[in-house]
Amino acid sequence: MEYCSLQAWSETDRSSVGRVKDxxxxxxxxxxxLxxxxxxxxxxxxxxxxxxxTKKALLSIDNVLSILSSSDRKVCDVQVGSPSSVDQKIEVPAGGKKKNLASKDRRGGYKRRKVAHTRTxxxxxxxxxxxAWRKYGQKEILNAKHPRNYFRCTHKHDQxxxxxxxxxITEDDPPMYRTIYMGHHTCRDTLRAPQLVSESDSYIDDSSYLLNFQSNDASPTTRKQGYGAFITSLISSASVKPESDLTAHNLLRSEYLPVQSPDLTSFESSGPSNVLAGATSGSEYGDVISSVYSSCNTASSDEQSLNMDEYFFDGHDFDDFQFDEELH
DNA sequence: GTCATTTGACCAGT
DNA sequence: ACTGGTCAAATGAC
Incomplete structure (x- = not known):
């Protein structure tokens, strides 16, 4: 059974933080x-x-996410040793079949992952x-009518x-499915075009960088509107269905950017509230990046969290977003 | 035979 | 002590 020294991980983390900073x-x-x-x-x-x-900034964000994803993977790949308590355990279930857990059954010999990038x-x-998802567990949850189902990417092992x-299921009438996504796909499926969800699907709860553009016409000028409106402008410049829910990350990737520049002029003159929104959108995004950078820069310990969800939107009172609580 | 799902067990985190 | 996330053997579907 493999163990990994804490010192080694600290070095890895430091290296990642440095690259993230760059x-x-x-x-x-x-x-x-910009x-x-x-x-x-x-x-x-x-x-x-x-x-x-814009492309340059997005590329840097992509690289940051990539670094963080690989960091997550390294940590997750370390399945710490099996406890001695199961070493000699032999169970006889009700069915009478003998179940030898001595050498094969290593259930529970794992490190619970630190949750990053949750979208609900x-x-x-x-x-x-x-x-492609594969179900790996189901659990009855306290005070919940319905069990929680756990899925992992089918390509967990091969890729x-x-x-x-x-x-x-969180509600019965009408039934509502609450889906929490954790982590990013690093399998080849990631390269496919993002799925455009059906219009009948109602996104009530978004988090991290999952955006709902349908309520972008809120009246007061807010930071949220500035960011959302800016992205909406990019969408309308690109050939992407505007009502679709896409992640800002995907949306802002260079392949969705228009060949021609987004018409920020018309965007800025489209209405009083949007004037300010358009004018602040660039700095808004820059502020976000600065915020992440300064957080990395002031990191005082190796345990410094690099949860990009928090850094991207924490503290922003966005009506369009509803952020996940930190999962426990 | 292969692959996906079910399900009870184990254990990390609180 | 309790809850919930994950594991892996058993089972099912094809």
Whole structure:
């Protein structure tokens, strides 16, 4: 049974934090440039520069997520040793069959994963999200009518994909399915186009970077609206169905960006509330990156959490988002 | 035979 | 001590 020294993990973590910092510096600089650019009059080569800077910032975010995902994977791959209590255990179940747990059964010999990147959604039906899932457990939950079902990515073993999800019926009439996604798909399925969910699906609860664009017309100008409206503008510039729920991460990936620059001019002049929203959107995103960077920079211990969900939106009173509680 | 699901057990975290 | 997340043998479906 393999054990891993704490010292080794600390070194790994430090290395990851350093790379995360580097990437965030790049992203922050790009967004700072973008912010300056947005304050200039439109025209000329501004449009192309906007796209390039946006791509640059997004690439850095992608890289950060990638680093963090691989860090998660390393930790999760370490299944710490089996306890001595099961070493010689032999059980005789009711059926009479003898169950030898002495050498094969290593149930429970695992390290519970630190949850990062949780996204929750409520749907009327069990949605096919396009990924291959394999059920690995079911649990009766206290004070809940229905059991919770546990799924992992089918490619956990062949590709080391660490994505998991939990599905539970939370209401009976009408039945509502609460699905909590944890971790990112690192399997090849990740490369497929994101599934556009049916319009009949109601996203009541979003978290992390899962966005609901349907309520983007809120009247007061808020930070939330600035960010959401900015993204909506990008969507309308790209050929992506605007009502669809997409992750901001996916949305902002370069493949969804338009070949032509998003028309921020028309976006900014589309209404009083959007003027401010458009004007602040660039710096908004830059602030987020700066926030992550400064958090990394002030990390005082190796246990510093790098939960990007928290960093991205924690403290932002977004009406469109409902964030997950930290899972225990 | 292969792969997915079911289910009881184990144990980490609180 | 209790809850809930994960494991893996048993079982089922194809």
């Amino acid at each position: 990437e965030l510096i790049v992203g922050r600089d790009a967004m700072t440039e 912010q300056v650019l947005l304050q200039k009059p439109t025209g000329g080569e501004r449009g192309l520069a906007e796209v390039e800077l 959604k409520l749907t009327a039906t069990q949605v096919d999200d396009g990924f 080391g994909c660490q994505a998991i999800k939990q599905v539970q």
